[in-house]
Amino acid sequence: MTEHIPPDFRVPGFLAAGLAAGIKKTEAKDLALLYSEVPAAAAGVFTTNRVKAAPVLLSRERVKSGKGRAILVNSGCANACTGKKGIFDGQRLSRRIASSLKIDPRDVLLASTGVIGKVLPLEVMEKSIPSLVASLSSEGLADAALAIMTTDTKPKAALVRDRVNGKEVTLAGIAKGAGMISPKMATLLVFVLTDAAISSGALRKALKEGVQGSFNRITVDGDTSTNDTLLILANGRAGNGRIQPATPGFRKFSVLLHDLLLALAKKTVADGEGVTKVVRILVERARTAPEAEKVARAVANSPLVKTAFFGEDANWGRILCAAGYSGAPIDAEKVDIFFDDVQVVRKGQGAGPEKEEPATAVMKKGEYTVRLDLHRGAKRAFLFTTDFSFDYVKINASYRS
Amino acid sequence: MTEHIPPDFRVPGFLAAGLAAGIKKTEAKDLALLYSEVPAAAAGVFTTNRVKAAPVLLSRERVKSGKGRAILVNSGCANACTGKKGIFDGQRLSRRIASSLKIDPRDVLLASTGVIGKVLPLEVMEKSIPSLVASLSSEGLADAALAIMTTDTKPKAALVRDRVNGKEVTLAGIAKGAGMISPKMATLLVFVLTDAAISSGALRKALKEGVQGSFNRITVDGDTSTNDTLLILANGRAGNGRIQPATPGFRKFSVLLHDLLLALAKKTVADGEGVTKVVRILVERARTAPEAEKVARAVANSPLVKTAFFGEDANWGRILCAAGYSGAPIDAEKVDIFFDDVQVVRKGQGAGPEKEEPATAVMKKGEYTVRLDLHRGAKRAFLFTTDFSFDYVKINASYRS
Numbered sequence: 187m188t189e190h191i192p193p194d195f196r197v198p199g200f201l202a203a204g205l206a207a208g209i210k211k212t213e214a215k216d217l218a219l220l221y222s223e224v225p226a227a228a229a230g231v232f233t234t235n236r237v238k239a240a241p242v243l244l245s246r247e248r249v250k251s252g253k254g255r256a257i258l259v260n261s262g263c264a265n266a267c268t269g270k271k272g273i274f275d276g277q278r279l280s281r282r283i284a285s286s287l288k289i290d291p292r293d294v295l296l297a298s299t300g301v302i303g304k305v306l307p308l309e310v311m312e313k314s315i316p317s318l319v320a321s322l323s324s325e326g327l328a329d330a331a332l333a334i335m336t337t338d339t340k341p342k343a344a345l346v347r348d349r350v351n352g353k354e355v356t357l358a359g360i361a362k363g364a365g366m367i368s369p370k371m372a373t374l375l376v377f378v379l380t381d382a383a384i385s386s387g388a389l390r391k392a393l394k395e396g397v398q399g400s401f402n403r404i405t406v407d408g409d410t411s412t413n414d415t416l417l418i419l420a421n422g423r424a425g426n427g428r429i430q431p432a433t434p435g436f437r438k439f440s441v442l443l444h445d446l447l448l449a450l451a452k453k454t455v456a457d458g459e460g461v462t463k464v465v466r467i468l469v470e471r472a473r474t475a476p477e478a479e480k481v482a483r484a485v486a487n488s489p490l491v492k493t494a495f496f497g498e499d500a501n502w503g504r505i506l507c508a509a510g511y512s513g514a515p516i517d518a519e520k521v522d523i524f525f526d527d528v529q530v531v532r533k534g535q536g537a538g539p540e541k542e543e544p545a546t547a548v549m550k551k552g553e554y555t556v557r558l559d560l561h562r563g564a565k566r567a568f569l570f571t572t573d574f575s576f577d578y579v580k581i582n583a584s585y586r587s
Numbered sequence: 588m589t590e591h592i593p594p595d596f597r598v599p600g601f602l603a604a605g606l607a608a609g610i611k612k613t614e615a616k617d618l619a620l621l622y623s624e625v626p627a628a629a630a631g632v633f634t635t636n637r638v639k640a641a642p643v644l645l646s647r648e649r650v651k652s653g654k655g656r657a658i659l660v661n662s663g664c665a666n667a668c669t670g671k672k673g674i675f676d677g678q679r680l681s682r683r684i685a686s687s688l689k690i691d692p693r694d695v696l697l698a699s700t701g702v703i704g705k706v707l708p709l710e711v712m713e714k715s716i717p718s719l720v721a722s723l724s725s726e727g728l729a730d731a732a733l734a735i736m737t738t739d740t741k742p743k744a745a746l747v748r749d750r751v752n753g754k755e756v757t758l759a760g761i762a763k764g765a766g767m768i769s770p771k772m773a774t775l776l777v778f779v780l781t782d783a784a785i786s787s788g789a790l791r792k793a794l795k796e797g798v799q800g801s802f803n804r805i806t807v808d809g810d811t812s813t814n815d816t817l818l819i820l821a822n823g824r825a826g827n828g829r830i831q832p833a834t835p836g837f838r839k840f841s842v843l844l845h846d847l848l849l850a851l852a853k854k855t856v857a858d859g860e861g862v863t864k865v866v867r868i869l870v871e872r873a874r875t876a877p878e879a880e881k882v883a884r885a886v887a888n889s890p891l892v893k894t895a896f897f898g899e900d901a902n903w904g905r906i907l908c909a910a911g912y913s914g915a916p917i918d919a920e921k922v923d924i925f926f927d928d929v930q931v932v933r934k935g936q937g938a939g940p941e942k943e944e945p946a947t948a949v950m951k952k953g954e955y956t957v958r959l960d961l962h963r964g965a966k967r968a969f970l971f972t973t974d975f976s977f978d979y980v981k982i983n984a985s986y987r988s
Contacts, residue, residue: 234912236911236912236918237910237911267932268936269936302905302907302908303907412908506703506813507813516638531704535669536668536705579897
């Protein structure tokens with residue numbers, strides 16, 4: 187699994203750990219801790235689902251302070267739909283972590299992933315906290331990336347380093363995805379650590395913008411989970427001039443953060459459940475941005491389109507059909523569709539049987555773009571989607587058992 | 588296949604035929620004709636997709652007259668996204684049928700189903716018209732039911748007979764479904780013949796209401812096709828007092844029509860692509876009807892819920908999660924969920940591990956109800972949905988090839 191972890195995967199002033207606490211039935215790692223040696227600015231984005239897991243409720247509240255020191259994450263149990271007990275359990279774990287690390291419990295952020303409706307195995311988790319804290323190390327991020335996985339087949343990790351306001355800063359991120367992936371905000375668990383010095387207002391703003399162009403642009407199955415959480419800690423260890431909103435340093439930092447998030451988002455979609463293809467749906471020349479978005483979503487989420495991607499079948503009719511029922515007022519007889527550079531639809535009709543072969547060749551690739559030109563205006567939208575395979579059904583029909 | 592056809596499947600004054608014209612690559616039947624020996628009232632409902640197939644555009648226009656005599660239907664080719672040529676082809680076929688039957692071409696209604704983007708094999712079809720017309724018979728509806736099938740595994744046919752305004756009237760219907768089934772209007776091809784005497788206004792009204800409670804209540808994959816068409820012809824041969832809107836006779840007729848459509852809708856969803864389960868999603872005590880509808884749709888269309896149905900996994904967390912992202916302002920901590928009579932969620936939390944076994948027993952049945960009680964008001968909505976199986980992916984990954 188180490189081939190998926192960037193070399194020198196660490197951030198000055200941060201320690202991390204990941205181990206197998208026994209939350210999962212398997213012996214896989216299932217508990218991770220991220221820790222900043224000094225107080226850090228913090229920001230987060232959370233699921234828009236009306237059903238929010240206990241750790242989401244707790245972290246959302248705590249991150250409002252704009253600061254944080256530690257993030258405790260478990261896989262194997264979502265602590266969602268667990269009522270007051272779920273909240274108490276989260277608070278209790280926070281206190282344990284805080285006392286071990288000698289920090290304020292309100293600076294502990296939480297995230298969970300796994301089956302909905304099960305309560306946390308508290309005893310098992312508490313027993314592991316001493317060894318979790320003891321194993322904290324500057325090299326521990328790779329273990330943490332492993333410990334947050336559920337049906338992911340590989341850990342998702344990304345790193346960027348560049349100069350901002352006169353100093354080299356590092357941003358490292360880990361993510362877990364696979365199912366319940368939909369472009370309605372933080373569609374999974376993502377944790378970013380940076381040594382940049384940045385105001386919490388600027389951090390919040392950069393995060394919000396970065397998510398918009400990355401994790402809000404991917405879809406695997408259109409489901410939005412109860413536990414989606416994206417947290418960032420910035421501890422200032424780089425010693426750069428403190429980044430403030432609307433400055434050149436802010437713009438530079440924002441680009442770095444966006445690049446990091448986009449890299450993680452693409453890894454996430456490529457490792458979606460049963461995924462064999464990653465397809466970018468690009469809608470161009472819509473009259474309005476929401477119109478472009480509607481078309482992109484309908485195409486990206488259509489089971490018939492996604493099974494055709496899996497079958498490598500250049501069945502453009504299903505794509506045009508999905509655009510037609512998207513709710514956007516498209517003019518069917520104006521639409522052009524391209525598979526990469528191969529035009530398959532011209533003005534709402536097949537562009538000719540000679541396109542079949544090159545179009546099929548594009549679909550045999552692991553990654554390609556389906557572009558719809560609506561010829562209605564100047565707005566655009568894109569989404570990364572995936573195919574729907576036998577394995578998607580297999581994984582999800584048997585996930586819990 | 589005859590076991591799926593009701594006994595004495597015919598309607599006075601109507602002839603029908605179905606044969607293999609060679610539109611499909613296989614030797615299956617692919618061309619059907621329905622014909623009223625006398626002028627008939629006609630009404631129709633059509634796809635809401637912005638991309639409408641040529642036969643939809645033609646039939647929608649013609650049925651506005653409130654009358655019709657013949658319906659020509661082919662499978663194997665949707666005649667969708669075929670531009671002006673699609674329209675010309677439809678008009679040409681109408682003229683051929685009309686001259687063979689010695690009726691007005693404007694009284695010929697058309698419907699097509701099959702792959703989008705292919706033009707009709709006109710020569711092949713025209714060559715079959717003489718034998719199609721020659722084989723018209725009062726017994727021919729069963730053949731027509733076979734000829735309109737695509738990935739359906741069985742023909743869908745239903746019949747009701749009852750007294751209306753002093754006479755026995757017959758309603759017979761045939762349908763084809765399987766994929767691109769979504770509750771946004773006439774989600775497939777459905778043809779109903781009746782010998783009732785009814786004004787075209789009353790017929791239109793009864794049809795609209797009947798569809799609302801039947802075909803608008805089923806979903807297989809959330810896709811709305813380009814070709815959805817539901818047509819009804821009423822030729823008055825029963826000799827009943829002519830049915831007018833807002834009379835007892837109208838209400839009686841409406842109930843019969845609704846029963847017929849619901850029977851066809853249920854057969855359609857049960858024969859959806861790769862379906863092994865038919866699940867009724869019932870949402871109760873919503874504050875508003877649209878709110879109930881939103882929740883029902885989100886649950887019914889969630890791939891994660893549908894794969895859990897396939898896996899017979901009582902994973903209620905996915906159901907609650909889908910309700911949460913439906914867009915309806917539900918209160919998660921008030922929701923109760925039942926699998927038939929087994930309560931699995933109480934106030935947003937698991938109702939106890941002892942419910943696991945009886946809940947799983949319910950899910951092993953071929954048909955059951957998932958009921959969500961929102962505890963917010965007095966409105967309700969239901970939908971029939973299906974599981975998502977390996978075969979759904981298999982059928983749709985390879986459908987066109």
